[in-house]
Amino acid sequence: MNDPYDVLVIGGGAAGLSATLLLARARLRVLLVDSGQQRNLPAAGVHGFVGNEGTSPADLVARGIAEVRGYGAEVIEGRVESLARDGDTFGARLADGTAVTARRVLVTTGLVDELPDHITGIAERWGRDVLHCPFCHGWEVRDQPIGIIATGAAALHQATLFTMWTDDLTLFTNDAVVPDESARELLAARGVTIVDGAVESLVIEDDRVTGIRLADGTIVPRTTVVVGPRFHARSELLQSLGVQTAELPMGMGEHVVAEADGRTSVQGVWAAGNVAIPMGQVINAAAQGQAAGLSIVADILEEANHVAIGEYRRTN
Numbered sequence: 001m002n003d004p005y006d007v008l009v010i011g012g013g014a015a016g017l018s019a020t021l022l023l024a025r026a027r028l029r030v031l032l033v034d035s036g037q038q039r040n041l042p043a044a045g046v047h048g049f050v051g052n053e054g055t056s057p058a059d060l061v062a063r064g065i066a067e068v069r070g071y072g073a074e075v076i077e078g079r080v081e082s083l084a085r086d087g088d089t090f091g092a093r094l095a096d097g098t099a100v101t102a103r104r105v106l107v108t109t110g111l112v113d114e115l116p117d118h119i120t121g122i123a124e125r126w127g128r129d130v131l132h133c134p135f136c137h138g139w140e141v142r143d144q145p146i147g148i149i150a151t152g153a154a155a156l157h158q159a160t161l162f163t164m165w166t167d168d169l170t171l172f173t174n175d176a177v178v179p180d181e182s183a184r185e186l187l188a189a190r191g192v193t194i195v196d197g198a199v200e201s202l203v204i205e206d207d208r209v210t211g212i213r214l215a216d217g218t219i220v221p222r223t224t225v226v227v228g229p230r231f232h233a234r235s236e237l238l239q240s241l242g243v244q245t246a247e248l249p250m251g252m253g254e255h256v257v258a259e260a261d262g263r264t265s266v267q268g269v270w271a272a273g274n275v276a277i278p279m280g281q282v283i284n285a286a287a288q289g290q291a292a293g294l295s296i297v298a299d300i301l302e303e304a305n306h307v308a309i310g311e312y313r314r315t316n
């Protein structure tokens, strides 16, 4: 562990595993550190990842870890607490005190979905019958009575989007959004019922959501709930190195600023997956991880070429 790794990958979801696979197969010395909190773990299955349809998120990760280990990557279950530049390398310290150094770092730490925690039941049912992404789980709740609880303006878009999956839609404005006349007209045209007033809690019976309870006590029967979480990028390590974050539109959260190939404003540091692109699904995160891996290989090659030509000219 004392020699610097070629690459330290922090975060072992789709992005980090995909990058590690590419880097290990490029015969680089790679260490992946992952704290095991992939964002989709509460869900029963991964959808929309062709060839892996319905696989449990934990199984997908376990398969990925076995695959990267098969090519010689080292994988540690743990949490990187701090990251700092030290000359030509980066030093990381894990929660258990382990210190590692690496010449390049890829951060794929994902994001935290900040849920409207003042509504009782949302966190408890998250990823089961409380959802946010129709492309992930819309098919599974097709034709059901769905309630969209607004936490901001994005709920108006969610309300029309979910008409692709059901005709039985209710938008709860929840004191968080006031649809203007044109929004009300569009929602009416798409058959979406609007219920005004604050939402207090979900009604949960026999381990299922059966309704949405308003602050005035009214209960509206619904079996699926849609919310718009705030996306909090796990960007602390990157920010400690000086990488910038930027706000998403409509108060949806923030993300780390990175190029399409994962390069950040800090030399030697890449970011990929949901920490940089919060809207990306598993297949996108995997693709971004791979793009970052390719970019790192190109960077290592360029450096090696530069060093080799210098040596060659000195000796010839």
Ligand SMILES: Cc1cc2nc3c(=O)[nH]c(=O)nc-3n(C[C@H](O)[C@H](O)[C@H](O)COP(=O)(O)OP(=O)(O)OC[C@H]3O[C@@H](n4cnc5c(N)ncnc54)[C@H](O)[C@@H]3O)c2cc1C
Pocket: 010, 011, 012, 013, 014, 015, 016, 033, 034, 035, 036, 037, 038, 039, 040, 041, 042, 043, 045, 046, 047, 048, 049, 078, 079, 080, 081, 108, 109, 110, 111, 113, 126, 127, 133, 135, 136, 137, 234, 237, 272, 273, 274, 275, 280, 281, 282, 283, 285
């Ligand atoms: C409920 C739910 C269901 C979803 N269902 C689907 C679906 O069906 N299909 C789909 O395509 N997408 C789905 N998504 C989206 C999917 O979860 C993300 O697109 C995907 O997880 C992003 O991958 P990632 O690698 O960027 O981050 P993640 O998968 O979140 O992985 C990040 C990893 O980094 C680790 N980490 C964080 N900080 C540190 C640290 N300091 N040190 C070490 N490790 C660290 C975390 O523990 C975690 O394991 C769903 C999302 C949610 C919330």
